[in-house]
Amino acid sequence: MPAPSNPEPLSIVEVQRRVDRELDRLAPLLDGLGALFADAGHELHLVGGPVRDAMLGRSHTDLDFTTSAPPEVTERLLKRWGDALWDMGRDFGTIGARRGDWMVEVTTYRSETYDPASRNPVVAYGDTLAGDLGRRDFTVNAMAVSVPGRGFEDPYGGIVDLAHQVLRTPGRPEDSFGDDPLRMLRAARFAAQLGFTVAPEVVAAMTAMAERITIISAERVRDELVKLICAPYPRLGLTLLVDTGLAALVLPELPALQLERDEHHRHKDVYEHTLTVLEQAIDLEPRLSADGGPDFVSRFAALMHDVGKPRTRRLLDDGTVTFHHHDVVGAKLTTKRMKALRFSNDEIAAVSQLVELHLRFHGYGSGEWTDSAVRRYVRDAGDQLARLHVLTRADCTTRNQRKADRLRRTYDDLEARIERLSEEEELASLRPDLDGNQIMEILGVGPGREVGEAYRFLLELRLDRGPLDEDAAREALLAWWAERPST
Known part of the structure; x- marks a missing residue:
């Protein structure tokens, strides 16, 4: 919003x-x-x-x-x-x-x-x-x-x-923030929640005293950031944190997105792009729940999805700017930051997974993916698939309406293919066509490393070829077992 x-x-x-x-x-x-x-x-x-x-x-x-x-x-x-x-x-x-x-x-x-x-x-x-x-x-x-x-x-x-x-603070903002530095983050949070402006003297005190936020525990900082990001107008609060220097201390990956722009503007303003992606992800939240309420994981993934770009930025001889592997680097940076802020392991895993996968769709082209590739997309997203849909759609900020429409139609096609395959193959609970007991019976082995290897082979086979009947799966397993190098 x-x-x-x-x-x-x-x-x-x-x-x-x-x-x-x-x-x-x-x-x-x-x-x-x-x-x-x-x-x-x-x-x-x-x-x-x-x-x-x-x-x-x-x-x-x-x-x-x-x-x-x-x-x-x-x-x-x-x-x-x-x-x-x-x-x-x-x-x-x-x-x-x-x-x-x-x-x-x-x-x-x-x-x-x-x-x-x-x-x-x-x-x-x-x-x-x-x-x-x-x-x-x-x-x-x-x-x-x-x-x-x-x-x-x-x-x-x-x-x-x-x-x-x-x-505005009841007394001098310097006194208020000196007593409780967390109030500087609350100023940004209330701006985001209420849509209010912050008095100039309050902004000045936040800027001058930003370093004092370092005495506040990570847990209290985290809680304020969550409230800010889940507020109706998070851009207001985040911009205030960046402008006052507080973000450099509590979420340094955000101001780092303010990359130096080349004179010909050959690449997007990554910081502004990120805030737009966040707002577009918020607009898509009704896809995630009936009440359309704020979803922190989706919003924070949108905020962090490009944090790998500063580390991976390369300017080529022809003036082209590249950010190769910024998805993988960004996922690692996201994990590190969320651990420092004492987020739960589940939240860290979910957000980092979305950051790592946010570029995957762009390999889809105009729909050239095989059913095997679609299955792997669903498998890798796991229980974050709905959020990945939101993040990927929100990540389109081009002003070229023709390009935006093409990307939207292409993603519509991918979602339709996922839905069709899900109905046919139960993708949400994707498993090999044989379970562990059947594998041991067919191969004549007991529990151990070989069963795990066989299970992974059958899962890859399931992803490549779709569901097989028991006889076909048995035949493929025995052929794999016969060709497997002896150890």
């Missing part, structure tokens, strides 16, 4: 109307929970994302609150109120609970600071709502609604910034 351009400021009156509608919807929960804390002598305020999103006309069932109550009091009150309780965030003053379909997290007023050499925040509890709001990341997240009573608290002008769709 392309980023919004020149958004119209929101009317303050309309913002307030939206909030009133959302608070009316939440009243059955807010009034009872607020009264519970008030009866115990404590304040409770709806805060952060739910307040911001109410102003944007978005509804929540997961709600965040801040309170004057210490965590042990919050826990006691929520035990009486909820159907279930959890305290994984106790070290940060947060207690969570569920009641029906509602999920709430209640956090004691607090402040966070970082030791310059620490990767984790030091939490100190506060005693005022204003102090709690002042330590939050952006003014649009530093608004609160008191419950019960619906008193609106906005000490830092968040409603004005939200109306003008701008991200």
Whole structure:
């Protein structure tokens, strides 16, 4: 989805109307929970994302609150109120609970600071709502609604910034990012999620303080990047990371795509091409699921598919630029980066496989592939075939409409052939025509290396010739066995 351009400021009156509608919807929960804390002598305020999103006309069932109550009091009150309780965030003053379909997290007023050499925040509890709001990341997240009573608290002008769709920090951005450097990544993430611009002084602080992001743990960086990439407008966030120098520290493969362009523009701007491929992959996500929701693996593969180009770029004597084997090199770089960011092995394998296979279709020509080649394409893609379809289609960014139409029709043909062969041969569960027990019986051998070699031979035979009946497979196996060199 392309980023919004020149958004119209929101009317303050309309913002307030939206909030009133959302608070009316939440009243059955807010009034009872607020009264519970008030009866115990404590304040409770709806805060952060739910307040911001109410102003944007978005509804929540997961709600965040801040309170004057210490965590042990919050826990006691929520035990009486909820159907279930959890305290994984106790070290940060947060207690969570569920009641029906509602999920709430209640956090004691607090402040966070970082030791310059620490990767984790030091939490100190506060005693005022204003102090709690002042330590939050952006003014649009530093608004609160008191419950019960619906008193609106906005000490830092968040409603004005939200109306003008701008991200600004409650205080000096240098102080905010000094306390928690991860907020620099959050600025990019919220830009990507909300389509907002980032205030110039915030961008300047991000640029000046980019190096400080290195004290943040890989896991926290990873989580912000995932949220950014899965947001509606990831180009906004990624561009901000590149322009401020943060990407060079957390995802250096992305700015490395800004290759020096030759004066005759004989090759594409790989960086801009990559962002376009990402947006086109997002447009194709309905092919992956019924709800068309964000698919991180598909999006990250689109972002990383050409990261091997800087390492493989060669300028030939005739001025031609080549990137031979950038698919294989890119897959290795992707694996290395995702490991550094502590992604799961399954995610690393899936994304790296897509990067390595993203050029395979271009050997299809105008449909010259044999059925054997189509089977191998399906076999190599495995459970990533649907995502490979998306990535390959998204990778066409040519402005030549005739060429684009030809590529689309050619890939339509490949998908049709895959579907036909799948119906005829069950390609999704491609196996040899004989199993291990049959192989041992026919060859008269026990379990061991020979059975594995025979199994691989039969699988290649299946890919080359399609399904065989048992007699034909038996005959081929015995012929292979007879010709096999003795060891």
